[in-house]
Amino acid sequence: MTDYDPRTATGIPTEPVGSLPRPSKLQQAYGQYDAGEITRDQLEAEQDKAVKDSIERGEATGEPIISDGEQRWSSFATYAITDTLAGTGLADHLAGDGGQYFAIFADGHRRQLPRLTGGPFRYQTYAADTLKKAIGLASKPMKQAVIAPSMLALLYPLDAEVPGYPRERFEEDHSEKTSNIASSCSWGVSPRRRLSASSHSRVHNCSRRRRKSIIRSSLDGKFR
Helix, strand or coil: CCCCCHHHCCCCCCCCCCCEEEEEEEEHHHHHHHHCCCCCCHHHHHHHHHHHHHHHHHHHHHCCCCCCCCCCCCCCCCCCCCCCCCCCCCCCCEHHHHCEEEEEECCEEEEEEEEEECCCCCCCCHHHEEEEEECCCCCCCCCEECCCCHHHHHHHHCCEEEEECHHHHHHHHHHHHHHHHHHHHHCCCCCCHHHCCCCCHHHHHCCCCHHHHHHHHHHHHCCC
C-alpha cells in the first residue's frame, strides 16, 4: 500500500481542509488561557507550534494542497467571534449563554453559539488573518475554510427580536462583514502559495455590491 496514491489510483483529487486533532500541549494551553493562567501571547506560541507541526505533517504526506489544521481557531463555527469554545475573548454584543445549538452529537455533547445581545454585529477574526500567519511556513499551496453566512446568521434568535437591534439591521451588518471575508480571501499571494477558499467561492470575483447581494440572498433564504 505504500505506492497507493488516491490522486492517481482513483482519479479523484483529495486534500484535507478543516480542523485536525490538537496536540495535548495546545489543548492544555487553551484550558490555561480560559482559566487566566497564561496570556494570549503564550497561547499563540503554542498555536504557532501546532500550526507548524500540522503543515509539516501535511506536506510530508505528499498532499498537493494543505491546511493549518485550524489550530488557532476556537471552532469552525466560532473562530470569527471568540478566542475559545469556553467563551474567552468573546466579541462585543455577545453573551456565552443561551445561544442556539448548531451541532448535537450521538454521544450527547452539543455545540452552542453565543447569544446576540445587541448591535452592531462585528467579526473579531477573519480567516485570512490566521492564513497570513501560516502561509509563510508552507512550501505548498494552502487552502482555507471560511464560515458560511448561514451559520453565523443563527446568532440572531429565530423567534424573537433583539431589543434595539432589528433583524434587518443585523442582516445588513452581517452581509457587510461576510463581504469583507470574500475580499480578504482574495488578497494576493505568490502563485505557488495561492489561496484556495472552500466557501464563498461564488463571490470571490464579484464586485463588492454583487457580493453583498449574493450574501443577502442567502440570508433571505435562511430567515424566510
